[in-house]
Amino acid sequence: MKLRTKINLFTAVLFIILLILINVASFFTFRHMMFQNEVERTHAEAVHALNGISKSIDTIQAQTLLTTYMPINGMLRVVHPDGEVGPRAYVPEQKVLKDFPTTYQKSERKQVVNYDGRPYAFTSLPIIWKNGEVAELQMVEDLSQTAANLKTLSLVLLAVTIIATIPVIVSTRVLSNVITKPITAMIQTMREIRKSGQYKRIRLTNESNDELHEMGQTFNEMMDLLEVNYEKQEIFVSNASHELKTPLTVIDSYSSLLKRRGQTDPKLFQEAVDAIQSEAIHMRELTQQLLLMAKHDEQWKLQMENIPLLQLVDESVTSFREGYKRDISIIVEEESIVKTDKQKLKQVFYILMDNALKYSEKPVIVVIGKERNQSSIKIIDQGIGIPSQDVGKVFDRFYRVDKARARKTGGYGLGLSLAKDLADAIGAKLVLESVEGEGTTANILLSNEDSH
Numbered sequence: 001m002k003l004r005t006k007i008n009l010f011t012a013v014l015f016i017i018l019l020i021l022i023n024v025a026s027f028f029t030f031r032h033m034m035f036q037n038e039v040e041r042t043h044a045e046a047v048h049a050l051n052g053i054s055k056s057i058d059t060i061q062a063q064t065l066l067t068t069y070m071p072i073n074g075m076l077r078v079v080h081p082d083g084e085v086g087p088r089a090y091v092p093e094q095k096v097l098k099d100f101p102t103t104y105q106k107s108e109r110k111q112v113v114n115y116d117g118r119p120y121a122f123t124s125l126p127i128i129w130k131n132g133e134v135a136e137l138q139m140v141e142d143l144s145q146t147a148a149n150l151k152t153l154s155l156v157l158l159a160v161t162i163i164a165t166i167p168v169i170v171s172t173r174v175l176s177n178v179i180t181k182p183i184t185a186m187i188q189t190m191r192e193i194r195k196s197g198q199y200k201r202i203r204l205t206n207e208s209n210d211e212l213h214e215m216g217q218t219f220n221e222m223m224d225l226l227e228v229n230y231e232k233q234e235i236f237v238s239n240a241s242h243e244l245k246t247p248l249t250v251i252d253s254y255s256s257l258l259k260r261r262g263q264t265d266p267k268l269f270q271e272a273v274d275a276i277q278s279e280a281i282h283m284r285e286l287t288q289q290l291l292l293m294a295k296h297d298e299q300w301k302l303q304m305e306n307i308p309l310l311q312l313v314d315e316s317v318t319s320f321r322e323g324y325k326r327d328i329s330i331i332v333e334e335e336s337i338v339k340t341d342k343q344k345l346k347q348v349f350y351i352l353m354d355n356a357l358k359y360s361e362k363p364v365i366v367v368i369g370k371e372r373n374q375s376s377i378k379i380i381d382q383g384i385g386i387p388s389q390d391v392g393k394v395f396d397r398f399y400r401v402d403k404a405r406a407r408k409t410g411g412y413g414l415g416l417s418l419a420k421d422l423a424d425a426i427g428a429k430l431v432l433e434s435v436e437g438e439g440t441t442a443n444i445l446l447s448n449e450d451s452h
């Protein structure tokens with residue numbers, strides 16, 4: 001069942017049923033009350049007649065007495081214990097009452113009876129008749145007028161029901177439209193996306209703050225995110241394949257050279273093998289970095305522990321000194337212990353340290369201290385620096401300031417972007433400050449002990 005049908009059904013149909021039930025219940029209650037009132041009135045009239053007749057029965061003729069107390073639209077009669085009808089009086093319009101069924105029960109009765117297709121108020125009272133017998137004085141009164149009034153009431157209620165149904169149906173339709181329109185639009189957009197493979201947005205017209213508007217907005221935001229991610233992915237893949245193309249071309253051309261002249265020319269052989277090996281190493285590094293970055297999407301698995309910064313820096317710096325045979329000094333302004341993932345922080349430090357050593361020749365200084373209530377590790381080099389217009393871009397994937405030089409230094413422009421991903425994962429912040437020709441300071445800001 002469609003949502004629209006459900007809304008219509010649950011609102012309009014239920015409301016109409018409720019309305020009908022209320023009206024029917026009101027009608028029957030009112031009808032009962034009106035008939036009851038009429039019966040009571042007739043009964044009171046009959047009691048009045050009984051008193052009058054009883055008083056004067058010995059002096060005035062029975063027929064005259066009955067005519068005197070006869071109701072305006074009915075009949076008054078005496079019924080003897082043997083069921084015989086005694087004297088009676090009725091208005092000429094109620095001639096049919098002449099044959100009103102006779103019953104003798106010797107007890108007081110009052111009720112509504114149907115006779116000749118009309119409702120009548122019937123009341124019967126015991127009366128001591130002239131000869132001392134206990135007869136019954138019965139009064140019958142036509143209730144056609146009340147029935148006519150009730151009929152009018154029923155028509156009014158019916159009209160009210162029908163009139164009330166119209167706005168209910170209209171409002172239900174409007175409501176179901178309001179609810180289903182954005183949903184239908186969303187389904188339509190999703191279908192279009194599926195068909196065309198393009199990221200489309202829902203046109204949001206109403207400025208209301210309702211949930212449907214919110215849903216549309218969320219959908220559009222999700223589309224934005226998907227599109228951005230998709231574009232990033234596309235750029236990443238094309239950059240990655242572009243990066244792999246160069247070493248592959250080198251390997252390809254050297255291997256065909258080897259095929260042709262490799263066996264005859266030992267110098268060329270050596271050159272080709274060296275080039276192929278160096279490109280292969282480059283490619284391995286690149287694929288390793290790419291793999292590490294791809295991991296980012298499947299959530300880093302963090303192992304947080306309290307780590308003394310000096311110890312971590314000292315360990316890493318020692319291996320750099322060994323590997324690069326460079327002058328690296330450590331200055332401790334303020335030692336601190338941070339809660340972080342040791343391995344990830346080490347990776348970040350390695351990337352920054354590697355850059356500092358790659359892009360400078362003078363000694364590199366590592367400073368451990370505090371900045372704005374956060375622990376910091378600064379890696380300061382006095383190298384070529386980064387032009388100010390590039391400082392903001394070096395964290396982008398595959399971004400290199402000087403591509404020709406970077407190739408010589410073995411970089412792919414992935415280091416800093418990887419470092420940023422890692423830093424984000426452990427809740428650290430990376431700040432690069434650089435002056436071209438003077439040097440670069442890379443700062444790792446870490447939240448203290450138990451804040452992350």
Ligand code: ADP
Nearest residue numbers: 355359385394400401411412413414415416440
């Ligand atoms: P790469 O692997 O090429 O070094 P990175 O992402 O680590 O890639 O760095 C991006 C670019 O930023 C580098 O190509 C380099 O031009 C520049 N860069 C990074 N660190 C430094 C630094 N300490 N000194 C000078 N330039 C740097």
